[in-house]
Amino acid sequence: MIFDTTILCRPAVACLRFALPITLAFVTVHPTIAETPLVIAHRGASADAPENTLPAFELAFEQQADGVEGDFYLTIDGQIVCHHDKDTERTGGKKLVVKDCTLDQLRGLEYGQWKAPEFRGTVIPTFQQVYQSVPEGKRFVIELKVGPEIVAPLKAELDRLHHGQIDLLIIAFQADTVAKCKELLPQIPVHWLTSFRQGDDGVVRPTAAQIAQTLQETSADGVGMHGKRDVIDDAFIAELRRGGCDDFHVWTIDDPADAQYFARLGASGVTTNVPAVVGPAVR
Template structure:
């Protein structure tokens, strides 16, 4: 019995070591190498070893959910359509791949269901809501109809009301409030920790997802209250290792392969 227990503990060590590393979340897919928020970018992210993908979502005129960052298509297409005033069929006519290179010509705006279908078992999707809370009923209905388990889905938004409605209607989904910290002329980080903690509590968020411009004491205060902390968008390996040392839960990056390799090599060098 003692030998079997020892072998079981040894066998678990690699898993425990990996679990200590933050999740690598592919920002809009592997968006450095493929057009952002498209199926080629998401599929490439999985090939590069991402633990999760992150995509941006809007509601169309005909109440379909599509994956695109901006409220219009100017950035990614030669035609400029406002997403909320366009139907899915109209958006599907656009080429949103050529801007990133000729080999991506003909790439289309994907729907939420198409993006969700790429998520392998054991992986996650971070769904960033870019529009307002009007999307929430349609979002929750589609997610419940998908093949993903609740724990594979994370909903994120800068908009407090989106997080509030998600958590009040479907508390089984994790939801994080997004916040971009800035430093004022006196060197103080805004918003302050008290304001952040009050907002997280008021909207029922499970955690905070922020840029990396944040002090260690701030992070400790957030985590001491039981909230998770996630960070974006980190493409520098040194910064990623610093974030890992501060106990971040996940690192969102445009280069998931590079950041994964960097953290794995650092773990090997330290004997973890």
């Protein structure tokens, strides 16, 4: 979903939707039109390799993923690093708060042996390293784990690295981060992320109407939703589309039947820990 016209989409309709987001931003694709969603490896092939590391991203493409998703923080010395948790205890074995550390401090730990002995010595990757690991024509989904302060440094990195050879999508839970991305990087598609919670009144929120409103307020190009089949159905997607949201992806989908369900609903992507399992189910 960027200005690159060589992206990996299989059906002709999908290629049009993703290759030309600016000119086709207001084209409505009816959910009954068959599409094949892109299979995105969640933190890389994270079922088989240590998440958010170069081995996980490289393995994802060996497993025929259409793209990879990684999580990014801004360090105290202005570097963008790939890591999911706020601190390094779970994957690095020692508790360091990522945003309060320098890159050198974070690289003093290793991030692989918690997964398996063969990954011992794996280091935390920078944004540049992850970007450069993505093959031409594949998708790189950039999840921003912090606030708008990361967007200007991200723009500087992309200005230096990006020449349209890969397909970019930025995602974030924080609405102000989404809005800042659309301000500074208007040519790159951005999805607002949301999970769902049932209130004391029995209503699951956000509703489709509330999602559509957030997208309007932030200028987001679509939404990424926790893939809950008891919430997201034909009626939910129809309401999203009535609200102007014509693009959605779902996470984290490891059951092939779930992947097929969301493909039928018209998801543009399914994010999974097991691309080797989910990929064949939707292609």
